[in-house]
Amino acid sequence: MGNCASAIDSSSFFFFFKRPNSNDNIPGMSASKRTTSSTTTGRLSTLSDSTFMPSTVSGVSTDDAYPDGQILESPNLRIFTFAELKNATKNFRTDTVLGEGGFGKVYKGWxxxxxxxxxxxxxxxxxxxxxxxxxxVQGTEQWESEVNFLGRISHPNLVKLLGYCKDNDELLLVYEFMAKGSLENHLFRRGAVYEPLPWSLRLKILIGAARGLAFxxxxxxxIIYRDFKASNILLDSNFNAKLSDFGLAKHGPDGGLSHVTTRVMGTYGYAAPEYVAxxxxxxxxxxxxFGVVLLExxxxxxxxxxxxxxxxxxxxxxxxxLLADRRKLSQLMDSRLEGQYHSRGALQAAxxxxxxxxxxxxxxxxxxxVVEALEKIESIKTKSREPRNSSSLVRGQGNSPRSNSSRTSSRGR
Structure with missing residues (x-):
């Protein structure tokens, strides 16, 4: 994020207060909204057209070949022309819009x-x-950071960047499509499309996201991700979690140092207190x-x-x-999870x-x-059978509306 400094002043705080039901929850791709500065993020390389080469990899997943992930020496991405992406998205027609965030609109393409x-x-x-x-306000430099980081990284729990377009003033990024959208939607949206996530599925998503960060x-x-939150965790058709949006990613400290010093950017509520201060x-x-998302x-x-x-x-x-007192933990737990988890598993998660x-x-x-701890929790037998719709959720078929009583048990969410 530019040169290190020994301190920052109040003008360096660039948080976006993410309110409920914000419009940057994009099915298929994240386009998170936040204010930002023109300071460049840490990069794996200097961006230039010569840095990139057309991808020789098809659209088929290569995760099976590298289950533990890999980092390439240079990005291997498909370079698209603007005309090609106009064709792929039907000339950016409004009916192909998946959502809109601080960076711009996200379109479905083929x-x-x-x-x-x-x-x-x-x-x-x-x-x-x-x-x-x-x-x-996000602009070119976060676009470059996204290409330089995500263009070189391959891991089953990171969203794949397939290609990019840099055509005069037109800057575009092409990602794999994530059919189930963001974790934020599934946790906090209401209605027939979003069934409550069962305990086992929440653990599966947490473990996947944790593996991505661990990598x-x-x-x-x-690599410090720097913007871990529910809206940046995307889900594929089988509810496998993948981290998206590397616009704020930064390299960790060098030479045995414990930290780097940089302008404070991210999402308020998720940022660590030492970073904010x-x-x-x-x-x-x-x-x-991650702890904040686990709490959510x-x-x-x-x-x-x-x-x-x-x-x-x-x-x-x-x-x-409440987390520190096992007698009060039940006051914190999501009432929609009642009967699905073992008390020992909930206590260990707390x-x-x-x-x-x-x-x-x-x-x-x-x-x-964290990954190891979550895997141990996942291995604990559930207290009772989960709702019948939990298996259909994994298959992507759980679209029946929840009852009114279920909706009203959200305790002021």
Whole structure:
């Protein structure tokens, strides 16, 4: 994120207060909204057309070949022309819009599975095309960061960047399509499309997202994701979790240093307290953000919600005493999960959440340790059988509306 500095002033705080029902929850691709500066993010290489080469990989997943992930020496992406992406998205027709965020609109497109050329009549594989709005505050440098980081990284729990377009003032990114949209939608949206996520599925999603972060942190030069939140966790048709949106990603500290110092950017409510207060960014700052999402999964409540009473506005502040007391933990747990989890599993999840939310980065677990802890929780037998719709959710068929009584049990979400 540019050069390191010993301190930051109040003008360096660039948070977007993400309110409930914001319009950047995009099915298929994330386009998160936040204010930003023109300071460049840390990059794997200097962006130039010569850095990239047309991809020789088809649209078929290559995760099976590298189940533990890989980092390429240089991005291997398909370079699209603007005309090709116009064809792929039917000239960016309004009926292909998946959503809109701070970067710009995201469109559904179709390309040939083998050649990645635009396909006609909505055949081939579906992709998500993110198009920069010329008036966007995010701009070129976050686009470059996305290409330089995500263009080199391959892991089953990271969204695939398939290609890009840099055509005069037109900047676009082409991603794999994520059929189930964002975790945020499934946790907090209401209606027939979004069934409540059962306990087993929440654990599956958490483990996948944790593996993605663990991979970033364990790379030769650690990568700090810096914007871990529910809206940046996307789900494929089988509810496999993948991290998206690497516009704020940054390399970790060099030379044995404990942290890097940078301008504070991200989403308020998920950012670690040491980062907000000082600009000191640690690898374990990501672990704090994971703890917030884990807490959201346990409670079914947003990290921040101005519609809640003042004492419950900030979920972390309100929930910490409940997490620390097994007798009060039931007051925190999402009522829609009743009967689905073993009390021992819930207690272990609460204890893990508290560790992740520790005020001292050194006291937080590594993401590898988080993965191991979640896998142990997943292995605990559930207290009773899950609702019959939980299996249909995994198959992508759970679309029946919830009852009114179920809707009203959300405790002010």
């Amino acid at each position: 390309v040939d599975e083998k050649t990645m050329n635009p396909s006609k009549s909505s055949t081939g594989i579906v992709v998500a095309v993110k198009k920069l709005n010329p008036e966007s 970033l942190h364990s790379s030769e030069r650690q 000082t600009g000191h960014l640690y690898v374990k700052s990501d672990v704090y953000g 999964m346990l409670s079914g409540l947003r990290a921040l919600d101005p519609s809640r009473p003042s004492g419950k506005l900030n979920l972390v502040d309100w929930a910490k005493p 204890q893990l959440t508290l560790k992740c939310l520790s005020g001292e980065p050194k006291n937080r677990p590594s993401m590898k340790e």
